[in-house]
Ligand SMILES: [Zn+2]
């Protein structure tokens with residue numbers, strides 16, 4: 001009788017512990033973590049810093065498919081590609097959409113260099 005009461009209390013406390021751990025992991029950590037979505041200005045600065053390429057500039061060393069949409073590059077459909085500083089190539093439309101979530105390469109996860117938009121703003 002006494003033992004089952006103790007077990008019930010342990011199960012009760014344990015379930016609360018699990019619930020608290022879940023709340024901390026799902027709600028508090030994302031708020032406290034430094035990673036955040038890039039601002040539209042940051043996204044545009046990164047996109048502007050990576051010029052679009054026609055399909056013909058893709059070399060045999062490049063990947064043959066876009067890691068975002070997993071479609072193969074082809075001359076007929078891909079008017080504009082982007083080559084990131086890490087040399088990975090993606091459809092411009094796909095990588096621009098990806099950048100709205102995070103400013104990293106979808107393939108190797110390397111971070112895009114911080115925008116130098118302040119430098120470009122200066123009047124010539
Ligand atoms: Zn794509």
Ligand SMILES: [Zn+2]
Nearest residue numbers: 086088105108
């Ligand atoms: Zn990459």
